[in-house]
Each structure stands twice: as structure tokens, then as C-alpha cells.
Amino acid sequence: MELATASPSVIDLEKQYLLQNYARYPIVLTRGKGCYVYDTAGKRYLDLIAGIGVNALGYAHPRLTKVIREQAGLLLHSSNLYYHEYQGPLAQRVAQASGLDRVFFCNSGAESMEGALKMARAHGRKISPEKYHLISLENSFHGRTFGALSITGQEKYRRDFEPLLSGVHFVPRNDLTALEQVANDHTAAIVFELVQGEGGIYPLTSEYVRKARELADRYNALLIFDEIQCGVGRPGAYFSYQTLEPPILPDIMVAAKPLGCGIPLGVVAANERAAVSIGSGMHGTTFGGGPLACRVALEFFDILDTLMPHIREVGSYFRMRLHELQRRYSFIKEVRVFGLMIGVELDIPGKQIVLDAMEEGLLINCTHDIVLRALPPYTITEREVDKAIVLLNKALKKAKTTAS
Ligand SMILES: Cc1ncc(COP(=O)(O)O)c(C=O)c1O
16 A cells, blocks of 8 residues: 555654554545545545444534534533533433433443443342353453453453453353353343444344343343444444344443444443442543534434435345355355445455555455455445445455465
8 A cells, every 4th residue: 555645744743642552544534525535635435434333424414514513602511510402302312212211421332331331230239249240252342441341252452451350251152052051140241242343243143132131131130232333223223133033122232333423422221120220429421421412413313214224225235236246256255234234254364455445445444354344324325335346346356366
């Protein structure tokens, strides 16, 4: 990848002054419109990663731009010492959409998971001091804070920070027997992503989720669904647990990413049984649920309601077009599409394909070295999917030539 499009001064400053924890791609983005972003050289990219699943309505959506402008001139932040006009209505909206009763707003995915874990620990502690164990999945990803990291089932993220929370048990995805063996009266919560995102776009079966629900009920534990990547409209429903047949309700659901469409916003939604574990003064956050973020999220929900059938249709269209590519390239092992959550598993490394796609003007990323991942804006059209397929095909063709 050439560095010609990047601004050296910005990159040099970051190299000198930032923690060197991110491996950035060498482009500097300045603006976006719809599903496209532009770099400092004016080069246009069709963006299928969309801020890692955050920019659900693409860039510069006129309705979001309007409410952000308006709210910026009224009230940006007021803290949780006082009421403002938007947190209550948004809480009602999230409760109705999720089928849960009470809501807590925060600022990110990891922070929402922290809230859920505190709820689980407080719930367990009320029953017995031994009831603090957490069950999570191998290959899962729940965030970088200590609690969320403790239940992230990937050694590479955890090892530098151990010891983490004790009492965490990892089980393989969709293995009913393993789950049954580890759950007991000491279990405070079972935590799942219904479709593992960072882990490579792997879904849980309805049967497995039903078993978890049954075990959580049997042992008076809480069932927590992490919908940070796989939820909030992306599956073509509000939340991915609503696409199971029949739907299975968690006790707690956490979401973030697309909720504020780029304004940081996370949420913990809980039924009364779980919510009662957090009393006055037990949890809080300065920025969470501010007027700007809540107003934007309310606007987003209004737009999302009209987009849901489109997400399902364009997701199916994307699946069909990716299957065409799969027939053309033998190194494409599997195509996994859940609404607009898309993984293309390869049997070669994906890194160079991502760089070549970028060169062609297409942004995707690669997770677990071999899974190309796309989390496009919900507004993407079939024409834009066609364009993405043309660009991806060019990158895949290069990979085929290199491989042969
Ligand atoms: C499933 C899942 N949970 C939690 C997180 C952490 O979210 P955040 O980066 O907003 O803290 C992520 C982020 O990628 C995620 O995909």
C-alpha cells in the first residue's frame, strides 16, 4: 500500500505522541457522505466497515446532522444530577424494542458490559457469597476493560493483564454438554454474543441459546446477551435474539456501537429481576445518557423503523453476490451473513486482500487473520453492493494470482 494518500504530518505526530496500541491503515479520512468516505487526497472509499459497525446511517445523514446542530446550540451535557428531555423517552424506546423493563445509559460497549457484570455480581451476592461465577464462550469478545476482558474468551487479549476476575469459565460455542457441565448454583451469569463478531462472525444455534436460558432459570443465574456488534438493527430486527425461532429473551442485554450513530452511547437493558440488583448509588457515569447522544439515538430509532425490511433485503442480496464470488474463488471457504453482519472466511490470510481492496477504494477489515468482515451502513443500496463486489473481486483476483 502506497503512503501517497496519507498526510505525513498527522501520521508522524501520532507516531511520536500516541500510545502505539493501534495498527492503523495509512490513510487520513476527512469527511463522508452516505456510504462513502474521503481521504485528505480526495480519494473516495466505499466504506463497508463504517467505524466498526457504528455509522449505521452512513455519513452526514441529513436528519442526524440537523438534530446534532440543533442540540449543540441548546444543551450538550447536563450530567445525571438533573433530568433532561431525552433520556426518559429513549429509555422507553429501548425497553419497548428489547422487551426488557429498565435501562442504564453509558458511553461504550465495554462500559455497558461492566454495568451488566456488576448487575450479575450484585444479583449473585444477594443469594450467596459463592454465587459469583460467570460463564462465557471461547472465542468471544466483550471489550477491553477489566471486567469485559475477564470474560473475553481469547488469550491474546487477556494474557498481558492477568490476573483478571476470578470465577470465569469459558466453554466452546454451541456445545450443550459443556455448558450443562459448568453451570451450577454458583453461576451468577451466562454471557453470550449471539453472533460472535470479532471472533469471526459465528452464530449460536437456537437450541444452544434455549439451553442457556433453561440453565439460567434452573440456577437463578442471569442470562446476558452482548448485542454490541450483532444488534440494534444490524440483524434486520432490533436485536439478534429476536431472530431466533422462537425468540429467547435475556435477563440483561447490552448494546452500543450503532445506537448513537457515532456519538458515543452504550446501554444496559434489564428485566425487573436483574434491575433490582442495582440500588441507589451502586452504579453511575458522568457522561452516560447525555442530551445530545439520547436525542440522536431517538432520531436513529425513528429512521431504523423504516429501514428494517431494507436491511433484510439488502443483506440477502449481499449474501447472494458473495456466494457468486465463492463459486469463483476456491480459497473462499464460507460466506456468513446475518442481516448486515457479514463474514467471508478464507483459507488464505486476508490482510493483503484488505489492503488491496483499500487501494481499489473499498474499506473492509479482517478478523482472526482469515475472515473478511463487513458491517456496512444500514442505508447501503443494492447498487452499492454491486460496486463493492466489483472492487472486492479485483482484490480477490490479485490474491488468486499471488496464490497460484
Ligand atoms: C461484541 C462486542 N462486545 C463489546 C465490544 C466493546 O465495545 P467498545 O469498543 O465500544 O468498548 C465490542 C467491540 O468491538 C464488541 O464487538
